[in-house]
Amino acid sequence: MNGWLALAVAIGFEIAGTTAMKLSDGLARPGPTAAMFICYVLAFSALARALKSLEVGMAYAIWSAVGTAVIAAIGVAWFGESWNVFKGLSLGLIVLGVVGLHLSSGA
Numbered sequence: 001m002n003g004w005l006a007l008a009v010a011i012g013f014e015i016a017g018t019t020a021m022k023l024s025d026g027l028a029r030p031g032p033t034a035a036m037f038i039c040y041v042l043a044f045s046a047l048a049r050a051l052k053s054l055e056v057g058m059a060y061a062i063w064s065a066v067g068t069a070v071i072a073a074i075g076v077a078w079f080g081e082s083w084n085v086f087k088g089l090s091l092g093l094i095v096l097g098v099v100g101l102h103l104s105s106g107a
Contacts, residue, residue, distance in 0.1 A: 009042075012043075
């Protein structure tokens, strides 16, 4: 599996795992709790695979930034969490930081 594809898979499972964590109600609900653990094992497995060909700093920055941005959007859309301009700008700065890391790596 290509490193970028593995990173995309890792991001997908991390997002699913974090969403399942929210749905687990503090690990009180067995179904979402089991889904969370499975998703995190798959996310870290895919991330480890991605790191075979991608720089660790850049890959981890992308993994965490995309996960953070998508989870913030899921929180607003599905869980009724608050959204404001400051949150949007802050997430934008995270994305800009990741782009800067990517550009500075010469990839």
